[in-house]
Amino acid sequence: VIPKLYEAFSQSFDIGAAVNTRTIQTQKELLAYHYNSITPENEMKFESLHPSEDTYTFEHADEIASFAKAQGMKLRGHTLVWHNQTPDWLFRDSKDGTIEAETLLTRMKTHIDTVVKRYKDSIYAWDVVNEVIADEGTELLRHSKWLDIAGEGFIAKAFEYAHEADPKAVLFYNDYNESNPVKREKIYKLVKGLVDHGVPIHGVGLQAHWNITNPGLDDIRSAIERYASLGLQLQITEMDVSVFEHDDRRTDLTAPTERMKELQTERYEQFFKLFREYKQHISAVTFWGAADDYTWLDYFPVRSRKNWPLLFDEQQQPKEAFWRVIKG
Numbered sequence: 516v517i518p519k520l521y522e523a524f525s526q527s528f529d530i531g532a533a534v535n536t537r538t539i540q541t542q543k544e545l546l547a548y549h550y551n552s553i554t555p556e557n558e559m560k561f562e563s564l565h566p567s568e569d570t571y572t573f574e575h576a577d578e579i580a581s582f583a584k585a586q587g588m589k590l591r592g593h594t595l596v597w598h599n600q601t602p603d604w605l606f607r608d609s610k611d612g613t614i615e616a617e618t619l620l621t622r623m624k625t626h627i628d629t630v631v632k633r634y635k636d637s638i639y640a641w642d643v644v645n646e647v648i649a650d651e652g653t654e655l656l657r658h659s660k661w662l663d664i665a666g667e668g669f670i671a672k673a674f675e676y677a678h679e680a681d682p683k684a685v686l687f688y689n690d691y692n693e694s695n696p697v698k699r700e701k702i703y704k705l706v707k708g709l710v711d712h713g714v715p716i717h718g719v720g721l722q723a724h725w726n727i728t729n730p731g732l733d734d735i736r737s738a739i740e741r742y743a744s745l746g747l748q749l750q751i752t753e754m755d756v757s758v759f760e761h762d763d764r765r766t767d768l769t770a771p772t773e774r775m776k777e778l779q780t781e782r783y784e785q786f787f788k789l790f791r792e793y794k795q796h797i798s799a800v801t802f803w804g805a806a807d808d809y810t811w812l813d814y815f816p817v818r819s820r821k822n823w824p825l826l827f828d829e830q831q832q833p834k835e836a837f838w839r840v841i842k843g
């Protein structure tokens with residue numbers, strides 16, 4: 516009999532998967548067996564929940580919340596404030612003109628208040644602010660409509676509003692390229708500033724969209740230690756290990772090569788060994804998907820190129836990486 520993934524880690528951290536309204540059906544048994552936490556992949560993003568000022572569409576999000584409840588799984592909320600998948604109306608007035616900072620912050624508060632309160636009893640943790648750090652250059656923050664209109668204060672305010680709406684919720688800052696030394700320090704600086712100012716932030720999310728060669732283990736370890744030094748809990752929030760290296764744009768593979776499989780297996784083993792070392796700090800490891808039959812990487816960075824980044828294969832069977840992760 517196949518051991519349950521989350522049971523293998525019950526002394527360390529929760530094991531989660533991103534889901535959508537289709538995969539809670541097509542991967543139902545797998546999810547229920549191996550994972551004790553889920554995150555909606557798109558269904559709780561701003562554009563999904565709040566497509567126009569007076570309209571909220573909760574049906575899909577509710578479906579996922581009910582699934583979590585029925586299966587006795589934890590639920591993470593993703594995400595309240597992001598530059599992507601956010602509708603245009605939020606940043607414009609009724610005549611399509613620009614708005615003042617105050618208007619944007621009021622709208623943000625209304626959104627956070629409505630959404631966080633609705634899921635108060637089902638969601639235990641929120642990615643409150645997602646990906647606001649600039650990838651390149653020396654600037655700290657990414658250019659976005661949020662920043663242009665409201666200035667950097669929107670970040671702290673988002674956490675304050677979320678905390679007011681649900682004082683029990685565990686509130687995260689979440690980002691990718693989190694192990695890159697330059698970006699790591701920028702994320703550290705942002706979060707430290709929030710902590711020092713008494714902003715209600717409780718955790719740092721490391722997305723962990725990694726591949727078979729990058730990032731290096733030492734950079735990941737340094738990132739974990741640096742963020743942990745802030746005294747906050749850490750979660751791996753969106754893990755996958757692409758079988759393609761960063762600059763590999765091949766589109767002709769119908770299955771991963773032996774070399775890809777070997778590297779992926781080794782890397783997964785090393786990553787989980789590292790996570791276990793830091794189990795005092797890491798409260799959950801969530802994969803961005805559950806099995807290779809569906810992954811966002813089938814569409815990114817090359818549209819319609821299959822990828823195989825998870826612990827279960829296209830038939831939802833455990834891969835060698837699964838056994839190594841469990842054994843560790």
Ligand code: G3I
Nearest residue numbers: 556557593594599600645646691722724753803810811815
């Ligand atoms: O909803 C439309 C559908 O109507 C249309 O038929 C279809 C055709 O392509 O597109 C659908 O929208 C897609 C949407 O996912 C829902 O499936 C978008 O094109 C597609 O861009 C979108 O991608 C999502 C991506 O975020 C958008 O930024 C991925 O599913 C989702 O996995 C990904 O998740 C993000 C995290 O939220 C934040 N961190 C990075 C991570 C990976 O990019």
